Amino acid sequence: MATLVLDNGANTAKIGFSHEAVRVISNCQFRSKTSRLKTFTANQLDEIKDPSGLFYILPFQKGYLVNWDVQRKVWDHLFGKEMFKVDFTDTSILITEPYFNFTSIQESMNEILFEEYQFQSALRTNAGSLSAHHYFHTRPSELCCLLVDSGFSFTHIVPYCRSRKMKEGVRRINVGGKLLTNHLKEIISYRQLHVMDETHVINQVKEDVCYVSQNFCKDMEVAQNKAEENTVMVDYVLPDFSSIKKGFCKPREEMMFTGKYKTGEQILRLVNERFAVPEMLFHPSDIGIQEMGIPEAVVHSIQSLPEEMQPHFYQNIVLTGGNTLFPGYRQRLEAELRSLVPAHLPVSVLQPADPICYSWEGGKLLAHNPDYDEMVVTREDYEEHGHCVCEDKFDL
Amino acid sequence: MVLEKKTSARVEGQRRVLDEATRQRRLTRQLDALEKDNFQDDPLSSLPPPGPTARLPAFSENEEPEKKRRKTRGDHFKQRFRKNFTTLLEEENLSEKPEPNYLSAAAPVSSLPPRHFCCVCGFPSHYTCTTCGGRYCSSKCLCTHRETRCLKWTL
Numbered sequence A: 001m002a003t004l005v006l007d008n009g010a011n012t013a014k015i016g017f018s019h020e021a022v023r024v025i026s027n028c029q030f031r032s033k034t035s036r037l038k039t040f041t042a043n044q045l046d047e048i049k050d051p052s053g054l055f056y057i058l059p060f061q062k063g064y065l066v067n068w069d070v071q072r073k074v075w076d077h078l079f080g081k082e083m084f085k086v087d088f089t090d091t092s093i094l095i096t097e098p099y100f101n102f103t104s105i106q107e108s109m110n111e112i113l114f115e116e117y118q119f120q121s122a123l124r125t126n127a128g129s130l131s132a133h134h135y136f137h138t139r140p141s142e143l144c145c146l147l148v149d150s151g152f153s154f155t156h157i158v159p160y161c162r163s164r165k166m167k168e169g170v171r172r173i174n175v176g177g178k179l180l181t182n183h184l185k186e187i188i189s190y191r192q193l194h195v196m197d198e199t200h201v202i203n204q205v206k207e208d209v210c211y212v213s214q215n216f217c218k219d220m221e222v223a224q225n226k227a228e229e230n231t232v233m234v235d236y237v238l239p240d241f242s243s244i245k246k247g248f249c250k251p252r253e254e255m256m257f258t259g260k261y262k263t264g265e266q267i268l269r270l271v272n273e274r275f276a277v278p279e280m281l282f283h284p285s286d287i288g289i290q291e292m293g294i295p296e297a298v299v300h301s302i303q304s305l306p307e308e309m310q311p312h313f314y315q316n317i318v319l320t321g322g323n324t325l326f327p328g329y330r331q332r333l334e335a336e337l338r339s340l341v342p343a344h345l346p347v348s349v350l351q352p353a354d355p356i357c358y359s360w361e362g363g364k365l366l367a368h369n370p371d372y373d374e375m376v377v378t379r380e381d382y383e384e385h386g387h388c389v390c391e392d393k394f395d396l
Numbered sequence B: 001m002v003l004e005k006k007t008s009a010r011v012e013g014q015r016r017v018l019d020e021a022t023r024q025r026r027l028t029r030q031l032d033a034l035e036k037d038n039f040q041d042d043p044l045s046s047l048p049p050p051g052p053t054a055r056l057p058a059f060s061e062n063e064e065p066e067k068k069r070r071k072t073r074g075d076h077f078k079q080r081f082r083k084n085f086t087t088l089l090e091e092e093n094l095s096e097k098p099e100p101n102y103l104s105a106a107a108p109v110s111s112l113p114p115r116h117f118c119c120v121c122g123f124p125s126h127y128t129c130t131t132c133g134g135r136y137c138s139s140k141c142l143c144t145h146r147e148t149r150c151l152k153w154t155l
């Protein structure tokens, strides 16, 4: 029997059989201005030659699965003959869902997996539980770890003591990659060019130019300098999807500090946007979200846990999710924690090589664990006992 | 001198000042916008009325006759129209459920002092617009702010 591991994120699905490699695929549908009648599903996005003005149809809202018809279209495509060719009667699915998932969504999930697709068995869990499994697998001597999972919809801080999730320590900050991209769209649209319809393009701008500042006040000063002195300033050449397929930053030596470029390219000039946007992860109150930033929330979480365990959490902080990839993210978090945590306690923040697929890899390890068969609910179990058996067995 | 002062006071008096509730509503609307999936119209909906071959996918009552064969299909298709995040959250009735839960897990308010940035240029700001409470850093930015956003976006 095969096991399909699916870390079902609100932006991308991380999917693959446990004996194969992972693939990262958009977990949504799209419509494009150029072929308006067609709805593109998941990786069919690659067929769209001009993704400007791309229209998104997402199965998730605020991090929770609400649009089942969209989700099923994506899954039909992923499980189907074009992609993973799943033989449901001979396949177990290991699938993730958000922390504190709503009861009704959990029940819909059981029905879809067992009744609609008819998987042979299923294990529903949180992405964090798989990340923790991954971490303890690579560091068997550690007892605790604290995950900082910063994804598309939000950021979660989740403590694990071995395989046990310590629910009382979970903290959610309502800042994720989607908010950052929308915020960047908003300020660029106000300051220089209307890009509100260009989520796809501006998300790429965000990934290409944004970084987490190590000294916010100083970067703000540098960003106010004129011309050559302004080392924060970059000029980003937007793609036109004919001669320029992908946007890029003008090399510093080609930048025109005064006057206009004569090349006819469409340029965005980015200055304080580069670090003020990811700053929302550290200071959500900068845009009026009255919540702690990540460093403060990490301390808040750990302080709610048994005192004798606290030093272990500070030493085993693991970063997952796409926002981890902002340059400087790990260093800033470690430095801020260092200043918040009593000096005698060591602080260590680990950034895995692939923070996006870290939990999927943990799922892959779990699928090969000898205990895996005892952790799943089989379709037979479900048909006999219904939702109760899932509720009892899955730690969600 | 006295005359001048009077004039400016009169102008100040005439300028509309947004009350706290309006300012709060405005902030909520700005934050809600940051959750939006799209700002443009669905390209499909901007097409001329579809002909017989170009029907919109229908998730309507047509599903009903199939109900006997498999119960869940139609249910889930319809759920899409019935239940958004807010509805689902309300149905969970979390205020009466034991903690920790979705609501109790929200990170509390920061204990750090708030920082202020110019709503025009994004640099640190020291001044507050008396009309709307927005922040600005210089008279140049205040001017832009008044011309563009100050009293727009209000209900």
Ligand SMILES: [Zn+2]
Binding pocket: B118, B119, B120, B121, B122, B123, B136, B137, B138, B141
């Ligand atoms: Zn300003």
Ligand SMILES: [Zn+2]
Binding pocket: B129, B130, B131, B132, B133, B134, B145, B146, B149, B150, B151
């Ligand atoms: Zn104003």
